[in-house]
Amino acid sequence: MVETRRERVRAATTQEIVDSARRILVTEGREAVSLRAIARDMGMTAPALYRYFDGHENLIKHLCHVFQDELATVIEGEVGLIAGKDAGERLVVACRAFRRWSLDHPNEYGLLFGSPLPGVFRTPMPKDAEAMTAHRFAAVFLMLFVELWRTRPFRLPEEVDPRLIAQLTSFQQGFGGELPIECLVVFLDCWVRLQGIVSLEVFGHLRFALTDAEPMFEMTLADLRERLGA
Amino acid sequence: MVETRRERVRAATTQEIVDSARRILVTEGREAVSLRAIARDMGMTAPALYRYFDGHENLIKHLCHVFQDELATVIEGEVGLIAGKDAGERLVVACRAFRRWSLDHPNEYGLLFGSPLPGVFRTPMPKDAEAMTAHRFAAVFLMLFVELWRTRPFRLPEEVDPRLIAQLTSFQQGFGGELPIECLVVFLDCWVRLQGIVSLEVFGHLRFALTDAEPMFEMTLADLRERLGA
DNA sequence: ATGCGAAGTTAACGGCGTTCACACATTAAC
DNA sequence: GTTAATGTGTGAACGCCGTTAACTTCGCAT
Missing domain, CATH: 1.10.357.10 (Tetracycline Repressor, domain 2)
Known part of the structure; x- marks a missing residue:
């Protein structure tokens, strides 16, 4: 198996982060795209996003x-x-x-x-x-x-x-x-x-x-x- | 006298705010132009700026x-x-x-x-x-x-x-x-x-x-x- | 079964815009 | 000249932000 279960879940979460960020960007504008807002939108906490992106700027x-x-x-x-x-x-x-x-x-x-x-x-x-x-x-x-x-x-x-x-x-x-x-x-x-x-x-x-x-x-x-x- | 002393002082402070804001904009970029940074640069506190501008967005x-x-x-x-x-x-x-x-x-x-x-x-x-x-x-x-x-x-x-x-x-x-x-x-x-x-x-x-x-x-x-x- | 590493949490720090109550100086009115 | 009003600034506080650190929990490989 080239793709473990872990990797699949991780990829899905990464995609969900991008989707949330984009939804916020579209509906509330650029300034509103904060790590905390994204995490809130996903039912998570902000520090968790650091497992997927190295800080706010890199996510942008x-x-x-x-x-x-x-x-x-x-x-x-x-x-x-x-x-x-x-x-x-x-x-x-x-x-x-x-x-x-x-x-x-x-x-x-x-x-x-x-x-x-x-x-x-x-x-x-x-x-x-x-x-x-x-x-x-x-x-x-x-x-x-x-x-x-x-x-x-x-x-x-x-x-x-x-x-x-x-x-x-x-x-x-x-x-x-x-x-x-x-x-x-x-x-x-x-x-x-x-x-x-x-x-x-x-x-x-x-x-x-x-x-x-x-x-x-x-x-x-x-x-x-x-x-x-x- | 068309311009009272108060008005002169006020105009000077307003100008100083603009100058500080611009200096910060030029040297540290757009994101760094915060009310607190401007006030700090002027030796004031941030709430004082509200006497001159109705919030950050209006100052920008x-x-x-x-x-x-x-x-x-x-x-x-x-x-x-x-x-x-x-x-x-x-x-x-x-x-x-x-x-x-x-x-x-x-x-x-x-x-x-x-x-x-x-x-x-x-x-x-x-x-x-x-x-x-x-x-x-x-x-x-x-x-x-x-x-x-x-x-x-x-x-x-x-x-x-x-x-x-x-x-x-x-x-x-x-x-x-x-x-x-x-x-x-x-x-x-x-x-x-x-x-x-x-x-x-x-x-x-x-x-x-x-x-x-x-x-x-x-x-x-x-x-x-x-x-x-x- | 055990141990390891990934994923997520809570708590905390400093910075931000903003509001409010308060102190002080200046001006204006009498 | 005293007094009231007004303008100007401070300090504390609230809730937001990015970011870090310590800690828990869970999945998975050995």
């Missing part, structure tokens, strides 16, 4: 990991439904799926993309397992992007700043190095626009002008589509 | 107000230094000033543009004084935008979604109504790109690809410039 980090994973899975699922179609079409679907999940899960989104925990501002990029799954979400888009470029190359920018080129060469080699750097520049630009509009909409920072940002989002999407030559 | 809100104001003032100052120049040039300077302030004050930026406090997600836009100064920052850009459009009109998009038009008419009438709605659409698009790249850079969400986002920022700026026909 694990939650982020779970949400990143769910977000990536949801997007991959939506894209998978139209697996036969053109990469541009699938990219559009991926963007819509990202926006939808974010709007449907504002508190989870806030945990993932809101202001990071203190001390993160100037530290270098961590390289642990958590960081890798943080990349899984971006990787979905990047892969579609690569495929789009290969099947139907789009116009690339001329005169890219050499400093930008220099920075991106290491990133480029991170996945084979078989993609023009200018293509990565276009990717980053689209990435910024996508993240920007979703972030502003979810956090309500567009309400000074818009009551419903969907038309604006679709317009941005059409713009990106055109730029990528679809 | 006031801090946001102060930062919004400073940000707007800084940008206006930078723009004022080249008051004679073309509106496009001044817009570029305003964008750079926004990025610079945000990078120089990441903790303050996080308070302003990070995930909002719980319960803000689906509530309508508040209309109080705080919200107005929240607009002052956006207003700087909007005014430059309007001037740019008037002095040297740029290409406007065709086929704007009627739903978007409908939403923007009320916003349009908010300041005279003498601007084409398509122009507001362009403004919002630029706004999203500016906010997007600054937010991603400050929060470190571009580090998976870039070590220094400045060239990318300048490229985005050049792109916006071209779109606005400079």
